[in-house]
Amino acid sequence: MKLAQTILLGLLTGGVYALLASGLTLVFGVMRIINVAQGALLILAALFTFEIWRRTGLDPLLSIVVTTPLMFGIGWLLYRGMLARVRAAPEAMSVLLTFALAIAIEGFMGLIWRNVFRSVTPSYFASSFHVGSLFLPKGLAAGCLTAVVVLALLYLVLTRTWTGRAIRGAAENLQGAQLVGVRVLDVAALTFAIGVATTGAGGSILSILQPFFPASHYVWISKLLGIIVLGGMGSLPGAAIGALLLGVAENLTSAYISPRWSLVVFYVVIMVVLLVRPQGIAGSRLREDVAA
Amino acid sequence: MTKFRRLPAVLVTLLLLVAAGCSSKSGSGGGGETSKPLVIGASLPLSGDFSQPGEASHRGYTIWQEMVNKNGGLLKRQVQLKIVDDASDQNTVVSDYTRLISQDKVDLLLGSFSSLLNIPASAVAERNRKTFVCPSCGSPDMFNRGFKNIFFAQPATAVHQADLFAQWVTSLPADQRPKTAAYPTQDDPFAQPVVEGIKAKLEAAGIKTVYSKVYPPDTGNFDTIASDIKASKADLIAQGAVFEDGVGLVRSLVKAGYSPKQMFQTSAPSNGDQYSKGVGVGNTEGVFYAVSWSPQAKYPLNQEFLQAYKAKYGGVPEEDAADAFAAAQVLQAAVQAVGSVDDQAKISDWLHKNKVETILGPLSWDERGAPQQAFILAQWQNGAAQVVLPKEVATSQTIVNPKPNWGAQG
Numbered sequence: 001m002k003l004a005q006t007i008l009l010g011l012l013t014g015g016v017y018a019l020l021a022s023g024l025t026l027v028f029g030v031m032r033i034i035n036v037a038q039g040a041l042l043i044l045a046a047l048f049t050f051e052i053w054r055r056t057g058l059d060p061l062l063s064i065v066v067t068t069p070l071m072f073g074i075g076w077l078l079y080r081g082m083l084a085r086v087r088a089a090p091e092a093m094s095v096l097l098t099f100a101l102a103i104a105i106e107g108f109m110g111l112i113w114r115n116v117f118r119s120v121t122p123s124y125f126a127s128s129f130h131v132g133s134l135f136l137p138k139g140l141a142a143g144c145l146t147a148v149v150v151l152a153l154l155y156l157v158l159t160r161t162w163t164g165r166a167i168r169g170a171a172e173n174l175q176g177a178q179l180v181g182v183r184v185l186d187v188a189a190l191t192f193a194i195g196v197a198t199t200g201a202g203g204s205i206l207s208i209l210q211p212f213f214p215a216s217h218y219v220w221i222s223k224l225l226g227i228i229v230l231g232g233m234g235s236l237p238g239a240a241i242g243a244l245l246l247g248v249a250e251n252l253t254s255a256y257i258s259p260r261w262s263l264v265v266f267y268v269v270i271m272v273v274l275l276v277r278p279q280g281i282a283g284s285r286l287r288e289d290v291a292a
Numbered sequence: 293m294t295k296f297r298r299l300p301a302v303l304v305t306l307l308l309l310v311a312a313g314c315s316s317k318s319g320s321g322g323g324g325e326t327s328k329p330l331v332i333g334a335s336l337p338l339s340g341d342f343s344q345p346g347e348a349s350h351r352g353y354t355i356w357q358e359m360v361n362k363n364g365g366l367l368k369r370q371v372q373l374k375i376v377d378d379a380s381d382q383n384t385v386v387s388d389y390t391r392l393i394s395q396d397k398v399d400l401l402l403g404s405f406s407s408l409l410n411i412p413a414s415a416v417a418e419r420n421r422k423t424f425v426c427p428s429c430g431s432p433d434m435f436n437r438g439f440k441n442i443f444f445a446q447p448a449t450a451v452h453q454a455d456l457f458a459q460w461v462t463s464l465p466a467d468q469r470p471k472t473a474a475y476p477t478q479d480d481p482f483a484q485p486v487v488e489g490i491k492a493k494l495e496a497a498g499i500k501t502v503y504s505k506v507y508p509p510d511t512g513n514f515d516t517i518a519s520d521i522k523a524s525k526a527d528l529i530a531q532g533a534v535f536e537d538g539v540g541l542v543r544s545l546v547k548a549g550y551s552p553k554q555m556f557q558t559s560a561p562s563n564g565d566q567y568s569k570g571v572g573v574g575n576t577e578g579v580f581y582a583v584s585w586s587p588q589a590k591y592p593l594n595q596e597f598l599q600a601y602k603a604k605y606g607g608v609p610e611e612d613a614a615d616a617f618a619a620a621q622v623l624q625a626a627v628q629a630v631g632s633v634d635d636q637a638k639i640s641d642w643l644h645k646n647k648v649e650t651i652l653g654p655l656s657w658d659e660r661g662a663p664q665q666a667f668i669l670a671q672w673q674n675g676a677a678q679v680v681l682p683k684e685v686a687t688s689q690t691i692v693n694p695k696p697n698w699g700a701q702g
Contacts, residue, residue: 001518001523002519004524005519005523006516006519009515009516009519013513048532075633085692110339114343115339115340115343116343116344116347117344117535117536119570124541126543126546126547126571126572126575127546127547128547128548128549134551135519135547137515137547138547139542140515168572181568209512209513210512210513211512211536211539212512212542213343214339215339215341215379216510219510219512233557239687252515254507254516254517254520255516255520257467258505258506258507259505259506259508259511259516259517260479260505260506260507260508262511262516263508263510
C-alpha cells in the first residue's frame with residue numbers, strides 16, 4: 001500500500017516535472033544553449049500567477065492563458081536583446097550569460113515581491129480524491145493533467161506545423177535548414193520564446209503545489225538539469241521519461257531511505273549518466289570534433 | 293593578443309580596489325566622543341530560507357531601538373542599528389560579523405536568527421571578546437564550546453523547550469495516552485533537538501516510535517512524508533518545523549486524510565495569522581506548540597511593545613520579533629549596569645550573575661550562557677492561540693484532547 005501510494009505520487013510529480021523540463025531540453029536541442037535561467041523564469045511565472053490570483057482570485061490553472069503569452073514575450077525579448085549576441089561565441093558563454101540572468105531575475109523578484117515564501121491556495125489545494133486507501137491530491141492531479149495537455153500541444157506544434165518542422169530542421173541540420181530557406185535567427189528566437197513560454201504553464205502549476213520564493217530557482221534548475229541529462233539533452237520524449245523516472249525515484253528515496261537524500265538523487269543521476277551513458281536515454285551522440 | 297590588451301584594464305581595476313580599501317580604512321578610525329551614536333551591529337537572514345523570521349527579528353530590534361531613543365538613548369547616547377543581510381548563509385554571517393567588528397567597529401553586537409547562523413557567528417564574537425546576546429540560538433551545540441560571552445535570550449534551550457508538552461502527554465490517563473508517535477523534523481539545529489527532547493521523554497514512558505525522519509530545509513513537497521506517517525498509523529505527531537514546512541506537513545496530512553490524536557509543532561504555529569491562513573483556520577484546532585513569549589503576559593514593557601509594534605507594522609508581533617526585542621533588552625540592562633561598552637568582559641560577567649526583566653519574563657543564565665527558565669505550552673483553540681500550561685499564566689483552562697479531525701473548526 002505504502003509502495004503503491006509512493007509510486008502514484010511520484011508519477012504525478014514526474015508528469016509536472018516533464019512539463020518543467022520540456023522548455024529547457026527544447027532550447028538545448030535547437031540552439032545548444034543550456035538556459036540556466038529557466039528555473040528563475042519558472043519562479044517568475046509562479047510569482048505572476050500569485051499576483052494575478054491575489055488581485056483577481058482567478059484560478060491559477062486558468063491564469064496559464066495569461067502567463068504563457070507573457071513568458072513567451074519575455075523569452076523573445078531576452079533572446080533578441082541578449083542571447084542572440086553570443087550566438088557565435090563558445091557554448092560556455094551562453095551558460096555564463098544565462099547564469100548571470102538567473103541571478104539578476106532573482107534579485108529583481110526579491111525587490112518586487114520580497115524574499116518571503118508565497119503559495120497560491122485555491123479552494124482545492126488541500127483536498128484529495130480518495131481511491132480505496134490511496135489518496136490523489138487534487139492540486140497535483142490537476143497540475144499533472146494540465147502538464148500532459150500542454151506537452152501534447154507542444155508536441156503537435158513541433159511535429160504537425162511548418163513552424164515546428166523549421167524548428168526541428170534547424171535542430172537537426174542548421175546549414176541544411178538555411179539552404180532550404182529557413183530564417184535561422186527567427187527560428188532561434190521563436191524556439192527560445194517557446195522554451196520560456198513553457199514556464200508560464202509550469203510556474204502556474206508549481207504555484208499551487210509548493211511554496212516558493214526567489215531563491216527557490218536553484219533547487220529547480222538542478223532538478224531540471226538532472227532530468228534532461230537522464231532523458232538525453234535535447235530530446236522531448238527523453239525529458240518526459242526522465243521526469244517520470246526521477247519523480248518516482250525522488251519519492252521512493254524519501255519514503256524508504258530518508259527525505260534527506262531525495263534531492264541528492266538528481267545529482268547522483270547527473271554523475272552516473274555522464275559517466276556511463278553520456279547521451280542519456282533518448283539523446284543522440286554528437287561527434288564534437290567534426291560537428292564544429 | 294587579446295590577453296595583453298586586457299592587462300591595463302585588470303591593473304586599473306586592481307588599483308581602484310586597493311584605493312577603495314584604503315579610503316574605507318581611513319574613514320572608520322577614531323571615535324570615543326560621547327555625543328556620537330552608540331552603534332549596535334547585527335547580521336540577520338533578511339533573504340533566503342529564513343527571511344520570514346529574519347524580517348521579524350529585524351522588526352523587534354527596530355521597535356526596541358525606537359523606544360530606547362525616545363527615552364534618551366543608552367548611556368545618554370542615541371542608539372543606531374547597523375543591520376546587514378546574511379542571506380541565511382553560514383559563510384556570509386561569519387564575514388558579516390567579522391566586518392562589523394573589525395571594519396565598522398560597532399560598539400555592541402546582537403545575534404542573528406537561528407542556531408544555524410548563530411553558532412558560527414558567536415565564534416567570531418567570542419574570538420573578539422564581544423558580548424553576544426542572541427534571540428534564537430537554543431541548540432545544544434551553542435553551549436558546549438566553553439564560550440564565556442554568549443547569552444541566549446529565551447527562557448530555555450531547545451532540548452527543554454517542549455518539556456511541558458512531554459509531561460502533559462505522559463500524565464494522561466492510560467485510555468487517552470498515545471501508544472505510538474511519529475517524529476518528522478527539519479534538519480535545523482533549533483528544531484531537531486526539541487523533537488529529540490520530546491522523543492526521549494515519550495520513549496522513556498513507553499510510547500513507541502513508529503516514524504522518525506529528518507528532512508532538508510529546502511523540502512517543498514510533504515505528500516510523501518504525510519503518506520509515510522499515515523502508513524505508520526502514529527497516534528501522536530511531533531514535528532520539528534520552522535515555518536513553511538510546518539504549514540506544508542499539515543496541508544499534506546489533510547490531503548492524505550490522516551489526523552493524529554495529538555499534534556505538536558515547533559515554531560510554525562506561533563506565527564499567528566500567517567499560520568492559520570497557511571493551513572486554513574479549520575485545520576488549526578488542537579495543534580500544540582511551545583512558545584517563549586505570549587502577547588497576553590503582564591511582564592513590564594510587554595504591552596508597550598505590542599502597541600509600538602501595532603503602530604509601526606500593524607497586527608500582532610511574531611514570537612521572533614518579541615525574542616529579538618528581549619535580546620536587545622538583555623544587552624541594554626547589562627550595558628546600563630556596567631556603565632560602559634569598552635570592556636565587554638564586564639558586561640558578560642554582569643549577565644552571568646544577574647537576572648534581567650524582559651517581555652518574556654525574568655531571564656538568568658548559567659556559566660555557559662544557557663537560560664534557566666521554562667517555555668510555555670500553547671494550543672490553537674477556536675481559531676485563536678491560547679496558553680494552556682503552566683496554569684499560572686494560562687489563558688484557557690481547557691486542553692483540547694484528542695485533536696478533532698481536520699477542518700473541525702471554522
